[in-house]
Amino acid sequence: xxxxxxxxxxxxxxxxxxxxxxxxxxxxxxxxxxxxxxxxxxxxxxxxxxxxxxxxxxxxxxxxxxxxxxxxxxxxxxxxxxxxxxxxxxxxxxxxxxxxxxxxxxxxxxxxxxxxxxxxxxxxxxxxxxxxxxxxxxxxxxxxxxxxxxxxxxxxxxxxxxxxxxxxxxxxxxxxxxxxxxxxxxxxxxxxxxxxxxxxxxxxxxxxxxxxxxxxxxxxxxxxxxxxxxxxxxxxxxxxxxxxxxxxxxxxxxxxxxxxxxxxxxxxxxxxxxxxxxxxxxxxxxxxxxxxxxxxxxxxxxxxxxxxxxxxxxxxxxxxxxxxxxxxxxxxxxxxxxxx
Amino acid sequence: xxxxxxxxxxxxxxxxxxxxxxxxxxxxxxxxxxxxxxxxxxxxxxxxxxxxxxxxxxxxxxxxxxxxxxxxxxxxxxxxxxxxxxxxxxxxxxxxxxxxxxxxxxxxxxxxxxxxxxxxxxxxxxxxxxxxxxxxxxxxxxxxxxxxxxxxxxxxxxxxxxxxxxxxxxxxxxxxxxxxxxxxxxxxxxxxxxxxxxxxxxxxxxxxxxxxxxxxxxxxxxxxxxxxxxxxxxxxxxxxxxxxxxxxxxxxxxxxxxxxxxxxxxxxxxxxxxxxxxxxxxxxxxxxxxxxxxxxxxxxxxxxxxxxxxxxxxxxxxxxxxxxxxxxxxxxxxxxxxxx
Numbered sequence: 001x002x003x004x005x006x007x008x009x010x011x012x013x014x015x016x017x018x019x020x021x022x023x024x025x026x027x028x029x030x031x032x033x034x035x036x037x038x039x040x041x042x043x044x045x046x047x048x049x050x051x052x053x054x055x056x057x058x059x060x061x062x063x064x065x066x067x068x069x070x071x072x073x074x075x076x077x078x079x080x081x082x083x084x085x086x087x088x089x090x091x092x093x094x095x096x097x098x099x100x101x102x103x104x105x106x107x108x109x110x111x112x113x114x115x116x117x118x119x120x121x122x123x124x125x126x127x128x129x130x131x132x133x134x135x136x137x138x139x140x141x142x143x144x145x146x147x148x149x150x151x152x153x154x155x156x157x158x159x160x161x162x163x164x165x166x167x168x169x170x171x172x173x174x175x176x177x178x179x180x181x182x183x184x185x186x187x188x189x190x191x192x193x194x195x196x197x198x199x200x201x202x203x204x205x206x207x208x209x210x211x212x213x214x215x216x217x218x219x220x221x222x223x224x225x226x227x228x229x230x231x232x233x234x235x236x237x238x239x240x241x242x243x244x245x246x247x248x249x250x251x252x253x254x255x256x257x258x259x260x261x262x263x264x265x266x267x268x269x270x271x272x273x274x275x276x277x278x279x280x281x282x283x284x285x286x287x288x289x290x291x292x293x294x295x296x297x298x299x300x301x302x303x304x305x306x307x308x309x310x311x312x313x314x315x316x317x318x319x320x321x322x323x324x325x326x327x328x329x330x331x332x333x334x335x336x337x338x339x340x
Numbered sequence: 341x342x343x344x345x346x347x348x349x350x351x352x353x354x355x356x357x358x359x360x361x362x363x364x365x366x367x368x369x370x371x372x373x374x375x376x377x378x379x380x381x382x383x384x385x386x387x388x389x390x391x392x393x394x395x396x397x398x399x400x401x402x403x404x405x406x407x408x409x410x411x412x413x414x415x416x417x418x419x420x421x422x423x424x425x426x427x428x429x430x431x432x433x434x435x436x437x438x439x440x441x442x443x444x445x446x447x448x449x450x451x452x453x454x455x456x457x458x459x460x461x462x463x464x465x466x467x468x469x470x471x472x473x474x475x476x477x478x479x480x481x482x483x484x485x486x487x488x489x490x491x492x493x494x495x496x497x498x499x500x501x502x503x504x505x506x507x508x509x510x511x512x513x514x515x516x517x518x519x520x521x522x523x524x525x526x527x528x529x530x531x532x533x534x535x536x537x538x539x540x541x542x543x544x545x546x547x548x549x550x551x552x553x554x555x556x557x558x559x560x561x562x563x564x565x566x567x568x569x570x571x572x573x574x575x576x577x578x579x580x581x582x583x584x585x586x587x588x589x590x591x592x593x594x595x596x597x598x599x600x601x602x603x604x605x606x607x608x609x610x611x612x613x614x615x616x617x618x619x620x621x622x623x624x625x626x627x628x629x630x631x632x633x634x635x636x637x638x639x640x641x642x643x644x645x646x647x648x649x650x651x652x653x654x655x656x657x658x659x660x661x662x663x664x665x666x667x668x669x670x671x672x673x674x675x676x677x678x679x680x
Contacts, residue, residue, distance in 0.1 A: 051391070054389055
């Protein structure tokens with residue numbers, strides 16, 4: 001007679017807080033995220049931060065499908081929150097991760113996700129130091145949701161905020177727009193491409209560190225995720241009380257993304273990105289910033305895409321490739337739900 | 341012709357990251373959580389912590405029903421994470437909140453929850469400084485899930501951890517066991533009581549502050565939430581490599597909880613609590629700690645319930661009210677799923 005095999009699926013008892021929860025934490029989360037904080041076995045992590053201002057940011061991740069070309073919900077949850085922290089100009093220090101799992105979710109799938117998170121955290125040098133696991137009944141969740149929260153420290157003298165864009169500032173991005181959105185769309189709709197688009201999911205904190213070293217007077221940073229570049233620029237224009245003038249021809253968009261958008265009626269400026277940032281800096285520093293970004297592996301296709309203007313209505317305008325002018329409005333409706 | 345009325349339900353577009361998301365954030369979250377960090381409009385909050393060691397803790401909340409006697413998911417999400425931070429002996433400073441909403445969830449219900457969170461945060465003096473909102477399709481979530489993360493600072497000289505219980509230490513609790521579990525059970529199963537049990541949901545940080553001032557040599561603190569007192573004591577015994585000897589008669593349990601448990605076959609030692617803590621301290625300090633706890637409004641029914649022993653198997657034993665001895669094992673299975 002042999003013992004019954006371990007359950008291959010998440011069951012409600014994995015969320016009970018009892019012995020089965022403890023085993024899941026030890027065998028899956030602690031095993032892969034392994035670090036001194038988790039080994040302590042407390043419901044919290046204690047750390048001594050470097051002196052200075054700290055940043056906290058949080059993101060829930062509900063992307064579907066859980067795996068897509070170029071990434072998965074795990075690396076996305078790590079990189080996405082690292083990026084939110086980095087957009088304050090901060091060096092990310094620690095992450096927490098809270099899982100909401102659906103009864104019936106395969107344990108092997110959970111482990112794949114956790115391994116991906118662990119690899120992303122290790123690559124970024126930002127450990128996952130505390131967490132939580134809840135389980136909901138079948139049909140009351142959707143496989144796996146992950147909420148990550150990040151803590152970082154802002155270097156002295158750095159003052160980056162969405163309300164600091166000023167008249168005449170240059171607007172830069174670190175590369176092509178829409179890759180994540182189209183990659184997820186392709187995975188979801190099982191579209192076939194000759195060169196399949198890949199998500200750009202990446203942790204941007206080392207790029208940001210290089211940028212603030214080269215141009216400490218950087219005014220704004222923001223990652224154009226949900227809502228895409230268009231929405232991010234409108235947010236920044238609104239927050240800073242300025243307008244913006246873009247040059248469409250300067251915005252890099254990969255051929256596969258452009259093709260998919262034309263075919264399916266999407267606008268790449270509204271598609272989500274997961275390894276991209278918008279930077280706004282004084283015009284005089286723009287070429288230095290551009291060169292710094294291009295010298296970094298995550299900024300090779302960086303470009304100056306526009307200028308901050310004095311529009312009282314805080315509109316984002318774009319000179320089109322055909323020489324006309326187009327209003328780049330906020331996203332209304334939802335092009336692609338559950339993109340991150 | 342009039343404009344169409346604002347949607348009364350959460351729609352997918354509330355999670356798009358576009359204009360409708362921005363309106364939800366402004367009109368609901370910022371309006372009620374209102375503070376200087378949120379008003380900045382960034383995806384993060386910046387703060388300068390007091391010097392010293394910091395604590396981070398996170399919890400996902402998936403409780404059903406969302407409203408129950410004595411509380412709701414909103415105050416629970418605030419108090420629960422404040423308590424996790426406080427269990428390090430820390431003073432909680434800031435919270436983040438990430439919402440996963442199901443398409444079709446009533447906006448009025450969301451606002452009720454947000455108002456409850458805001459009230460709990462204000463009462464505790466711990467602002468919600470950053471957040472996130474995602475929306476999933478109808479049938480892929482369950483109304484409202486909330487993940488909160490807390491940051492706190494540990495006072496100098498305090499060294500509380502689950503691995504510090506030592507031979508001869510006293511084990512205390514701050515009041516009756518099982519109230520939250522039975523209150524949620526009653527709401528879920530629509531049970532009727534003459535005196536309906538109320539959840540004990542409460543923020544324990546001011547009680548903890550009084551306790552560490554009176555007894556700075558406190559060894560362990562933990563909140564017996566999921567899995568109840570039994571599981572929490574087993575965790576601590578395991579983590580510290582000790583055994584425990586409890587006295588059943590010393591453990592306060594309200595009559596309604598005892599009655600419901602007898603009727604329904606539950607064991608109150610395994611029911612979740614949301615305003616309770618276990619404290620372990622040197623025996624010599626136990627009476628001082630007890631008096632301090634009893635002098636606080638959240639510790640009036642505090643009791644010394646047992647002693648740390650030298651059991652090599654790390655078992656938790658209990659002298660029953662009938663004079664016998666009973667093993668208090670880890671929770672196996674799940675008495676009540678989605679209790680927090």
